[in-house]
Amino acid sequence: MIAERPFTHGAIAVLNLNAQIDALEPQVRLGRATVEVRVGLVELISLRGLIVGRIADYERAEEVAEELLRDAPGHAGALLARARTRAGFHRFHEALSDLDRAERLSSSAPPALDAETANSERAAILQALGRYDEALALREEAVHRRASFENLAALVGLHAERGETDAAERRYAESRSHYRGVSPFPLALLDFQMGRMWMDENRLHDARRSFDAAWRRVPAYAQAQGHLGEVEAQLGDTNSAIASLHPLAASSDDPDYAAQLARILGEVGRDAESRHWRSLAAERYDELLAKHPEAFADHAAEFWLAAGADPDKALKWAQTNVEVRNTPRARGLLAQAVAAQASFVGSRS
């Protein structure tokens, strides 16, 4: 058991994140911001997108990064910022291309790109692509050089995604012990990664504990609340699950919550409500897939497999997802989609 010390209340932390963004946005919009300020704004907006689950934030971060690249095409930091936003939309090969260019530029002209930052970004992309061994080598080298909270926490995420629960737990404890700050965000993100791991391992009570910890640290952490709802549903606590998901489905521009809510409501026979949320999710997925097909292929496939009940669409997007990143999770989703489609075809013939 790791002793807990106080962290800034999640609501204060989110207000302060908004305060930072609100102070920088006008500077950027009025064209008065330096490259560094614009890079900082990209990071802040991306973090808010990650925490509150707002796709509009990811889109704004990408917009700022693209404008920045137009104004400062030879700036390594600007390329790194765009690499991050591209990776956020699962355009991993474009992100790697930006990263390669940033490193080449950095070696020939100032400002120099911090090697640890660049390697960390590369490792995150390689991990997302399922190139785990390459990601692991970079992550372990980073920890060897500097066993910081950030470097250890990144290893937690990698081990968690590989299902290496012992290693993930060990690194989780190590990273926690290295954390000196008061911001709740880094620990909430860490707890969330552990929750995903336990969910994949079907250790649902552990998953609930981790998602709950993440959500308690930052009550506005949409993904934590949403996954908490999913786990509660799997544990049979449907009322809690619906209570967790309903506000998110009603307020978020990410259709995942409406999709989950539609599925759970359908499973307990609340069909009219389920149809309402299904319809909203379907409409929103169609919009997002038109704009960001790589980013939403996986969740869209899951939706069409479940509440969306359209195996053809599920298969299409599961195939796209495997093309984007050939990970075990993506292959598993494709296998499910293939099976569902075969079953569907069988039932029609």
Place this chain on the structure above:
Amino acid sequence: MSDHISGPRAIADPVIDITDIYAFPCPENPQDLVLIMNVFPYAGPSALFSDATIYRFRVRPVAIAPAGRTFAVADEEFVFDFTFSGLQPEQEGRCKLPNGDLIEFRVNDESGGRAKGVQVFVGQRSDPFFLDGPMAERTIATRKLAFKDVGSDRLYGKNVLGIVLRIEWATVLKGGPMFAVVGETLAAGKRPVRLERVGRPEIKNITLSAKIFDTVNRDLEIRDIYNEEDAFNLFKHYVGAYRARLNANLAFFDGLDDKVDWPLDQHGNHPLTELLLADFLVLDASKPFCETSYFEIEQAMLEGRAHSTCGGRWLNQDLVDFLLTLYINAGKGPPIRDGVDAPRAWSSKVFPYMAPPNAPEGAAA
């Protein structure tokens, strides 16, 4: 930028990032001292203090050591801890005084809080610091003075969260009339952990952050380690690293006018290094308020004369012009200007001194 964004930890969480510390005799009443701590660079309208952080002033009596070139800091210490709770509709705070008494107040309440001999104000204010940061960075990158006649101030019109403490020093403190002042942020808990500490302006950024001149630790981001230190008791294993960085960077600045105004000693130490390692503001409460007295006590010490001002640091001093001139020509040559001579709003000589917060940029349009 004074102490804004002074290391990776501060960048990651601005609510613990001290931007400046000020200490000056009260312009309204010479019996009082005023201590100010600003945090949260680029604070937008919704910025709040952390409820998990202690915002601390540490004050110790200090004297000029018999050798005359260092300070003798007393062990006795007076601590003022500010903590915060709640967030809606407004934050509440409390200040724990050295005698254990508490002053309660509401953030952004102009009437602040009071106890015998103490007055506090806490809230969002206009950031009083000003400089041309990009040209300071360019000066280091190009190794040539890059400042223009008219500079560009990244902090223009920006706000911070300010903590203003006015104390009747003869009754609230002991000793004096010279005091050393440090501001800190600490992670609260059973054993508070120091996150940031600030004494003098522009130590971590202009003076310490550049790595390229340091032949001992060329790849070390030194500021987070430096921030964790007790200003009155540096960890002996790291002092060498700080000294090497200061010697290297101060020598760089001295060479910018192609003259040596600060000859190094036989060990390669810059004459200012030991003084700057004593990283706290020093002020003399027996002297009257003065607008441009930062570092005068230290300069008098170096010159072997008695100081003539209160020292400390007032809000409106053009600190960067002063520092550039000090570092580059020791005040023996023409003033070196960064081309930024004023903030958006000057501070006043009336409590709580700092100007009200600026409207969000673009709001008027």
